[in-house]
Amino acid sequence: MIPPAIREAVENWLGKVHPGHRKITSVSPVSGGSINRAFSIRTTSAVYFIKFNDAARYPGMFEAESKGLEIIRNTACIKVPEVFLCTQAGKFSFLLMEDEAGGGNQPDFWEDFGRRLACLHRVNAGYFGLDHDNYIGSLIQQNTPCDQWAGFLAEQRLQPMVTMARRSGLLNGQDCNSFDKLFLKLKDLIPAEPPSLLHGDLWNGNFIWSKDGHVCLIDPAVYHGHREIDIAMTRLFGGFDSRFYAAYNESFPLAYGWEERISLNQLYPLLVHVNLFGGGYVSGVRQVLRQYL
Structure with missing residues (x-):
């Protein structure tokens, strides 16, 4: 259940913004996350x-998530939950948001999703990266700005994950040499595009059907990057309808050969999964390396 310190902090906030409705009447666990404990909480008004999680173990995680949600919200392209509280109570950090989970989806859900993601990807900050680091899963994601995608992908995305996996013995020296060779080829393998605002972790567990039946993005790992990264992530575990891709391409056509580059653009999330979940994902990484070397 919710620790007493968090419950007290939430009820204090409720007392300020909803006088007379500060009491939490029920708490229900929500499944799906592997890092945080999550609950739906009901009050007399909403x-x-x-x-929440251990503040010392994941410093700044929810602050980064809150910033990411705000960045996406400010584009007015696609719905994200509103954040009400992002703070610490006792030894815990917690994030209190609106509960956007709805019921069924609208008939045009996938087409609308594709068009809205295309809108998000048209947001261009003029550089690759972000003005602060954040998290992908429970791992720190480096976002030092760069004016060139191939360099950013190698230095800020792939190399940190390769180094981490090598230190833990999940990748070997030959794997590292292969990545060094791949880094030299990235500029020629990926067509140049202006930076796009990315969700950053767009698998099928990071969107929900909102109360109005349309898409709502959750758990972002935002940065400005090559938009094929988001698209490739949607293909890693499936769950996205063909109508999503058709509507996206109609709104913001992808460069020729994008489907052939999906495996290359999945290397970063594959490496993240190697470091989060172990060696079961190493074979997928090596398969991509063989494909491009």
Whole structure:
């Protein structure tokens, strides 16, 4: 259940913004996350979503998530949950948000999703990266700005994950040599595009059907990057309808050969999964390396 310190902090906030409705009447666990504990909490006036973790173990995680949600919200392209509280109570950090989970989807859900993601990807900050680091899963994601995608992908995305996996013995020296060779080829393998604002972790567990039946993005790992990264991530575990891709391409056509580059653009999330979940993903990494070397 929710620790007493968090419950007290939430009820204090409720007392300030909803006088007379500060009491939490029910708490229900929400499944799906591997890092945080999550609950739906009901008061006499509304329903909220809350998640919490060990503040010392994941410093700044929820602050980064809150910033990411705000960045996406400010584009007015696609719905994200509103954040009400992002703070610490006792030894816990927690994030209190609106509960956007809805029921069924609208008939045009996938087409609308594709068009809205295309809108997000048209947001261009003029550089690759972000003005702060954040998290992908429980791993720090480096975002030092760069004016060139191939360099950013190698130095800020792939190399940190390769180094981490090598230190833990999940990748070997030959793997590292292969990545060094791949880094030299990246500029020729990936067509140049202006930076796009990315969700950054767009698998099928990071969107929900909102109360209005349209898409709502959750758990972002935002940065400005090559938009094929987001598209490739949607293909890693499936769950996205063909109508999504058709509508996206109609709104913002992808460069020729994008489907052939999917495996290359999945290297970063594959390496993240190697470091989060172990050696079961190493074979997928090596398969991509063989494909491009």
